[in-house]
Amino acid sequence: MEEKDYIYLTPMPVRIWHWLNALGIVTLCITGIQIRFPDYVNIFGTYKSAISLHNTAGIVVSISYALWFCYYLFVAKSLFRLYIPNLEDIKSGIIRQALFYFFFYFLGRPNPHHTTPDCKFNPMQKAAYLVIMLVLIPLIVVTGYLLMNVDLLRPTIMVLGGIKLLVSAHYLIACAFFAFLFVHIYLATLGHTPFAHFKPMWHGWEEVEEHHSEEHGHH
Numbered sequence: 001m002e003e004k005d006y007i008y009l010t011p012m013p014v015r016i017w018h019w020l021n022a023l024g025i026v027t028l029c030i031t032g033i034q035i036r037f038p039d040y041v042n043i044f045g046t047y048k049s050a051i052s053l054h055n056t057a058g059i060v061v062s063i064s065y066a067l068w069f070c071y072y073l074f075v076a077k078s079l080f081r082l083y084i085p086n087l088e089d090i091k092s093g094i095i096r097q098a099l100f101y102f103f104f105y106f107l108g109r110p111n112p113h114h115t116t117p118d119c120k121f122n123p124m125q126k127a128a129y130l131v132i133m134l135v136l137i138p139l140i141v142v143t144g145y146l147l148m149n150v151d152l153l154r155p156t157i158m159v160l161g162g163i164k165l166l167v168s169a170h171y172l173i174a175c176a177f178f179a180f181l182f183v184h185i186y187l188a189t190l191g192h193t194p195f196a197h198f199k200p201m202w203h204g205w206e207e208v209e210e211h212h213s214e215e216h217g218h219h
């Protein structure tokens with residue numbers, strides 16, 4: 001039987017962060033819908049219980065985010081290498097990858113990006129994950145924290161433009177997360193098999209596609 005090649009792609013702290021974060025964000029989206037549209041949606045009984053679950057999930061997401069950030073910055077020291085697109089990515093890589101997802105994938109062409117542990121994201125992933133992880137999560141955590149402590153932090157809230165602006169910003173960023181979630185899960189199924197990208201998020205190892213396997217060692 002043919003031996004398959006694997007690369008170790010996703011270390012355990014990243015996997016723990018990812019699934020804790022996914023559970024937290026999905027909980028935040030569902031409770032958030034009830035909090036935003038209480039007249040139409042009632043999933044968690046009372047309005048109060050939706051709010052306390054929302055606050056708890058927010059705390060879980062912010063703590064797991066700190067774990068992700070410290071791990072990539074201080075332990076793996078690969079945050080900038082993996083997550084910041086280079087000039088080549090911006091000039092042509094993003095377009096090449098988008099063309100693949102929208103068109104060439106359906107013609108059965110191979111993915112133009114070859115994943116390695118040192119360059120595990122394609123240019124589109126880099127750009128999207130950079131915005132999500134280093135802009136949107138910090139913004140939604142800070143706006144959420146201010147909204148959780150309105151009485152205590154009123155002076156700061158006033159300086160930032162008032163409670164209405166804060167609520168709108170928090171809601172708009174939440175909509176971006178909601179949209180990201182669907183696109184993220186759909187694109188994650190476009191590996192050489194539908195679960196090829198899910199497996200390394202579970203046990204860390206990704207199977208190398210046959211025509212790239214000569215470059216890597218056996219596992």
Ligand code: HEM
Nearest residue numbers: 010014018021022025129132133181184185188197198201
């Ligand atoms: C049920 C929800 C989710 C599922 C099924 C899911 C699935 C996956 C899969 C299969 C991968 C590996 C392939 C890839 O890199 O694209 C991945 C990676 C990733 N996901 Fe998700 N995801 C979910 C929610 C989220 C959420 C809510 C966020 C952020 C707000 C997120 C951020 C990321 C990031 C940053 C990576 C790369 C991690 C790394 O290797 O450093 N995911 N996800």
